[in-house]
Amino acid sequence: MSGVSLIVAFVIAVGLMIYMISKLKVHPFLALMSVSLALALVAGISPTRIPAMIGDGFSGTFKSIGIVIIFGALIGMVLEKTGAALKLADMVVNAVGSKRPELAMLIMGWIVGIPVFCDSGFVVLDPIRRALRKKIAANPVGMAVGLSGGLYASHVFIPPTPGPIAAAGAIGVDSNLLLVIVMGAVVSVPVLIAVYIFSKFIGKEVVLDDDDSTQKSYEELIREYGVLPSGFLSIAPILMPIVFMALGSVAKVAGIGGGFGTLLVFLGNPIIALAIGAIFAVILLASTNKLDTFNHITNETLKVVGPILFITAAGGVLGKVITEAGFVEYIKQNAHIISSAGIFFPFIISAILKTAQGSSTVAIVTTASIMGMFSAGDSLMSALGLTTQIAGVLCVMAIAAGAMCVSHANDSYYWVVTNFSGMNPQQGYKTQTMMTFIMGVVGMISVFVLSLVLL
Numbered sequence: 001m002s003g004v005s006l007i008v009a010f011v012i013a014v015g016l017m018i019y020m021i022s023k024l025k026v027h028p029f030l031a032l033m034s035v036s037l038a039l040a041l042v043a044g045i046s047p048t049r050i051p052a053m054i055g056d057g058f059s060g061t062f063k064s065i066g067i068v069i070i071f072g073a074l075i076g077m078v079l080e081k082t083g084a085a086l087k088l089a090d091m092v093v094n095a096v097g098s099k100r101p102e103l104a105m106l107i108m109g110w111i112v113g114i115p116v117f118c119d120s121g122f123v124v125l126d127p128i129r130r131a132l133r134k135k136i137a138a139n140p141v142g143m144a145v146g147l148s149g150g151l152y153a154s155h156v157f158i159p160p161t162p163g164p165i166a167a168a169g170a171i172g173v174d175s176n177l178l179l180v181i182v183m184g185a186v187v188s189v190p191v192l193i194a195v196y197i198f199s200k201f202i203g204k205e206v207v208l209d210d211d212d213s214t215q216k217s218y219e220e221l222i223r224e225y226g227v228l229p230s231g232f233l234s235i236a237p238i239l240m241p242i243v244f245m246a247l248g249s250v251a252k253v254a255g256i257g258g259g260f261g262t263l264l265v266f267l268g269n270p271i272i273a274l275a276i277g278a279i280f281a282v283i284l285l286a287s288t289n290k291l292d293t294f295n296h297i298t299n300e301t302l303k304v305v306g307p308i309l310f311i312t313a314a315g316g317v318l319g320k321v322i323t324e325a326g327f328v329e330y331i332k333q334n335a336h337i338i339s340s341a342g343i344f345f346p347f348i349i350s351a352i353l354k355t356a357q358g359s360s361t362v363a364i365v366t367t368a369s370i371m372g373m374f375s376a377g378d379s380l381m382s383a384l385g386l387t388t389q390i391a392g393v394l395c396v397m398a399i400a401a402g403a404m405c406v407s408h409a410n411d412s413y414y415w416v417v418t419n420f421s422g423m424n425p426q427q428g429y430k431t432q433t434m435m436t437f438i439m440g441v442v443g444m445i446s447v448f449v450l451s452l453v454l455l
Contacts (some may be wrong), residue, residue, distance in 0.1 A: 006043065007329050010322065013039045014121040014356045016169065016346055021358065028358060029307070032314035036321045043325035054317050061316025061365055065162035066309055069117065071274035072160065073305045073416055075237045077115035077297050078281035080124040082288045083225030084234035085112065089128045091231055093136075101138035102146035102199040105129055106192060109150025115238055115277060117162075118360075119416050120304060122148060126420045131218040142203025145423035145431050149195030149439060152413070156360050156400040157184035157191075157443070160241050160270045163364035167399050170368035172375050173392040177270070178249030180393055181242065187397050187446045194442040208422045229288055235338060236280040241273040248273070308361075315362025319369030343391075343398050343451045345384055346371055347444045350402025358411040360403040367399045390454050394447055401443030407436040 013035050036057075040050045088111065092314040092432070093104045105125075112121050129143050159165045159177050164184060168174040216224070228234075248268010251261045266272060285291045321406040346367055354363035372379025374392035381387065386395055407414045408429065418428035 001088045006326055009039060009042050009325075010079075013042075014352065017135070018356050023171060026249075028362075029310045029314050030155030032311065032318055032362070032451060035198070036318045039318075039325065040321045043321075045321075045324060049324075053320055057317035058202075058313045060320070061166065062309065063363075064311045064359075065166045066314065067271050068162045068165060068274055069303065069305050069309055069312070071271075071278050072115040072162070072297065073117060073120050073280050073308075074301045075274075075277050076112065076120045076124050076306075078237065078284055079112065079116075079234070081293060082234075082284050082290055083221075083228045084237075084284055085124055086128055086221060086225060087228040087231060087234040088110055089125075089132060090228070091234075094133065098136040101132065101136055102142040102203065103196055103279040104132070104146075105143045106146040106150040106196055106199070109147045109152075110154045110188070110192060111150075111235070111238060111289065112198050113151035113154035113161070114158050115160055115241055115274060117305075117308060118148075118151040119308075119413050121151045121155075122420060123414050124437065125151075127216065127221065131216060131221045135218040139203035139425075140208055140421065141206045141423070141431065142199045144417065144423070145199040145202055145435055148413075148417045149199065149435055150192065152360075152404065152407075152436065152439065153188040153191050153195070154184075156364065156403050157188045157397065159184070160245060160274050163361040163403065164396055164400060165270050166361075166365045167368035167396045168393075170365070171371060171381065171392045171395055172373035173389055173396065175252050176249050177268070178246045178253075178387075178391065180396060181246065183393050183397055183450075184400070186402070187443055187450070190446045191439050191443045194438050197440055198435055202434075205252065205426050206423070207429055208427075213400055222397075225288075227288075229284055233280070233284050233287055237277045237284060240280050241270075241277040244268050244273040244276055254340075287293050311359055312361045312365060315359060315365050316369065318362075319366035320368055322366070323372075342384060343386070343394060343448060343455075344444070347398040347440075347447075351405040352402075353441065355406055355408070356405045358408075358414075360407075360413075363403040364399050367402065368396070371395060371399070386455075388455070391451075395452050396451075397447045398444060401440050401447060403440075404443060405440035406433050406437045408433045 017031050017035045020026040021028055089108050092108045096103045108125060112125060125147055127148050133140050133143055155161050156163055159181055164180060168177060168180050173180060244267045247264050251264035282294065285294055349370060350363045350367040353366050354360055371381050374381040374387055377384060414432050415426060417432050423431060
């Protein structure tokens with residue numbers, strides 16, 4: 001199959017996936033795998049090649065970000081169980097003031113969302129949001145939107161969350177994760193400002209029926225945890241992975257040789273850096289006399305991350321099939337048509353995939369697989385003229401921005417935010433869906449402005 005037929009097959013496959021997930025209530029993992037298999041057959045790929053192709057797509061994604069997801073979720077669970085998340089909330093509120101609760105939750109979410117999946121992060125932090133809401137008499141919707149937006153921004157833009165790490169590897173900029181981290185932080189600033197403005201506005205427009213009367217107060221949470229851990233120990237499991245990844249990138253870019261340079265590169269690998277974060281999480285448990293709960297916390301973490309791991313890996317399978325089916329080759333042959341899209345092209349593809357199947361990580365992984373290495377002459381990156389390292393990093397950011405547009409009924413995060421904050425589906429569309437649309441658009445505008453300066 002070639003030409004327009006490929007595009008039609010791809011569109012039908014995406015439409016079928018949407019129908020299976022949203023209407024037939026098929027689990028996203030099964031929907032992604034079955035659509036990938038069907039697309040491979042329709043595209044004319046030899047049946048003898050398909051099993052190996054599916055295996056490569058699945059294992060390739062799994063081995064690149066699977067352990068990262070597990071360690072990140074483990075860190076988030078420890079932050080919750082030790083009271084470290086509450087300590088971080090205290091620190092943020094003290095920094096921004098009690099009159100800016102939406103900003104406090106926004107920053108809190110952004111910090112915790114760096115190593116932790118946004119779904120898990122919202123579950124971990126929502127009791128704190130509710131308790132703080134009672135303490136400072138804040139708007140519950142505005143705080144929920146702020147928390148959701150903060151978590152989401154770091155989730156898609158900043159390593160060591162798995163999406164940007166996987167995209168950096170697929171695009172070929174994983175040797176300089178420091179640049180990806182810095183660029184992700186820069187792009188997220190205007191996005192966070194937009195979320196804060198929106199949270200202040202929408203908090204006045206949406207009224208909840210739930211009065212939170214059965215929820216624990218701030219003082220009750222404090223008593224439940226006892227003595228909270230220190231500020232350093234509370235933030236160390238989040239901060240240390242970033243520090244070591246940055247040091248590893250510096251060692252690579254600066255060409256530091258010898259045993260010391262090798263050590264820094266080793267410690268800067270995302271898996272090792274997050275393992276160090278997990279070690280600090282264990283120290284945090286020991287400091288709060290909860291080390292005996294570590295085995296239970298680990299078991300709970302593995303139960304939570306299982307579905308995330310398999311759905312994400314299934315997204316890698318779809319990306320592999322799309323690439324092998326000749327879709328990328330057809331796009332390259334028509335590069336003169338799409339070259340004018342430039343940095344907007346990966347944003348559009350990612351946004352389509354995000355809206356279609358719901359998972360931001362799957363959209364990021366799949367789009368990055370389609371784009372290919374910036375240094376490869378036969379990749380879409382080359383066809384678009386994005387052939388430098390900084391262009392590769394900006395492409396990762398554009399993919400991430402697209403992976404925000406939009407969170408709706410086929411996205412697990414949409415249901416986590418609406419259910420835990422007490423919003424009905426209609427209110428969810430006014431808040432979560434609209435917020436993620438704004439975030440994606442503002443993020444892409446930021447990337448485009450940066451491209452005008454840096455490319």
